[in-house]
Amino acid sequence: MKAGGDIMAWADPFFPDPSIPESVKKVLHEAVDQGFASHYSMPIGDLLLRKTLAAYITKRTGLTIDPSRNIIITPGSDSGLLFSMMPFINEGDEVLVPDPSYPSNFLNGKLLGAKTVPVPLFEEDNYQFRIEEFEKRLSPKTKMVLFCHPNNPTTTVFRRKSIEDLCEFVKKHDLILVSDQAFQDHIYDGIEFVHPAVLPGMWERTLTVCSISKGIGLSGFRIGYIYANDVIMDVLYGAAVNVLGASSTLSTIGAIAAIEDTEHLQQNYIKLEKRRRLAYEILHDIPGVRMKMSESGILSWLNISKLGSSEEVVSRLMSEAKILVNQGNPYGEQGKGYIRIVTGCFWDDEAAVERFKRIRSVLLDMAQERNLVN
Numbered sequence: 001m002k003a004g005g006d007i008m009a010w011a012d013p014f015f016p017d018p019s020i021p022e023s024v025k026k027v028l029h030e031a032v033d034q035g036f037a038s039h040y041s042m043p044i045g046d047l048l049l050r051k052t053l054a055a056y057i058t059k060r061t062g063l064t065i066d067p068s069r070n071i072i073i074t075p076g077s078d079s080g081l082l083f084s085m086m087p088f089i090n091e092g093d094e095v096l097v098p099d100p101s102y103p104s105n106f107l108n109g110k111l112l113g114a115k116t117v118p119v120p121l122f123e124e125d126n127y128q129f130r131i132e133e134f135e136k137r138l139s140p141k142t143k144m145v146l147f148c149h150p151n152n153p154t155t156t157v158f159r160r161k162s163i164e165d166l167c168e169f170v171k172k173h174d175l176i177l178v179s180d181q182a183f184q185d186h187i188y189d190g191i192e193f194v195h196p197a198v199l200p201g202m203w204e205r206t207l208t209v210c211s212i213s214k215g216i217g218l219s220g221f222r223i224g225y226i227y228a229n230d231v232i233m234d235v236l237y238g239a240a241v242n243v244l245g246a247s248s249t250l251s252t253i254g255a256i257a258a259i260e261d262t263e264h265l266q267q268n269y270i271k272l273e274k275r276r277r278l279a280y281e282i283l284h285d286i287p288g289v290r291m292k293m294s295e296s297g298i299l300s301w302l303n304i305s306k307l308g309s310s311e312e313v314v315s316r317l318m319s320e321a322k323i324l325v326n327q328g329n330p331y332g333e334q335g336k337g338y339i340r341i342v343t344g345c346f347w348d349d350e351a352a353v354e355r356f357k358r359i360r361s362v363l364l365d366m367a368q369e370r371n372l373v374n
């Protein structure tokens with residue numbers, strides 16, 4: 001950032017510090033030396049990566065994933081999210097998207113000529129679903145529910161009841177479910193993570209979209225993946241070369257090594273779990289701020305409505321703490337009055353803690369100005 005500031009607004013683990021594990025560096029060096037990474041990988045993704053990911057998914061879900069029938073590699077999950085909607089969404093259709101949610105998930109339906117219908121989630125419900133809010137917004141044009149699990153920006157892990165209710169709603173109205181699980185690899189406090197695709201009757205109608213950017217910490221490699229049943233996957237396989245081209249061959253080699261390096265994955269988990277606790281300890285008790293301990297991933301979501309609008313607070317943090325965080329507004333109507341901080345950035349805890357303290361100091365000043373400090 002110009003003027004010597006810090007960016008805590010990219011959902012990118014350890015940004016801006018180097019974070020490629022040694023195991024991955026080694027295979028990348030070897031691949032470059034051998035020279036064959038100059039060539040295309042398959043449009044649906046390299047078979048060994050599909051096999052490695054199929055085993056990874058089976059371990060987590062119990063689903064049987066045929067690497068040649070049920071999984072496709074995408075250049076990051078952003079493209080995977082749009083691709084997963086393309087076979088189902090036509091002009092005039094409607095897509096239900098919980099609000100707040102990842103901004104792209106509001107935009108993708110519109111890119112395909114459909115209407116995005118936000119469905120509010122409420123802080124007082126710990127952002128779990130009220131299915132009546134989905135029912136109220138259903139129309140004959142509704143084709144799909146697209147949701148982010150765990151949720152970006154709130155970090156919410158949808159509990160079994162929420163997921164079961166949502167899946168019943170999807171089945172009852174014959175809809176397609178796209179489950180954006182970019183943050184699924186880091187779930188804290190032993191909270192159960194329920195995969196919608198495993199629930200009865202859901203394998204036929206669910207596309208699960210995942211990424212190595214967050215949990216595996218390799219956002220720059222641009223590798224995502226979608227898994228679904230073979231009827232759905234036939235359509236995606238058929239269109240892969242036209243829409244995706246192919247993912248990077250070099251990144252594919254690195255991704256396989258990273259997924260197999262369970263020690264590295266475990267270390268990332270320990271580091272990021274500690275980080276969300278440090279953020280909570282430093283920020284949660286500021287007068288006028290409401291913050292819960294993050295349930296997943298690398299983000300913190302703060303209600304700052306007593307201190308000012310999202311714009312005002314972000315602007316003060318920029319000018320006084322020299323730190324860029326996200327306004328809540330782009331995450332939907334329900335994001336107004338909130339800010340999102342990427343607490344999982346920087347490699348060293350001390351570097352992150354120093355920034356959390358700078359944020360605290362500005363928010364405390366704002367609380368004082370509003371006579372919120374005793």
Ligand SMILES: Cc1ncc(COP(=O)(O)O)c(C=O)c1O
Nearest residue numbers: 011076077078102152182211213
């Ligand atoms: C919820 C969510 N889904 C998907 C993505 C896309 O990530 P990538 O394209 O790096 O896989 C992001 C990126 O921030 C995200 O936050």
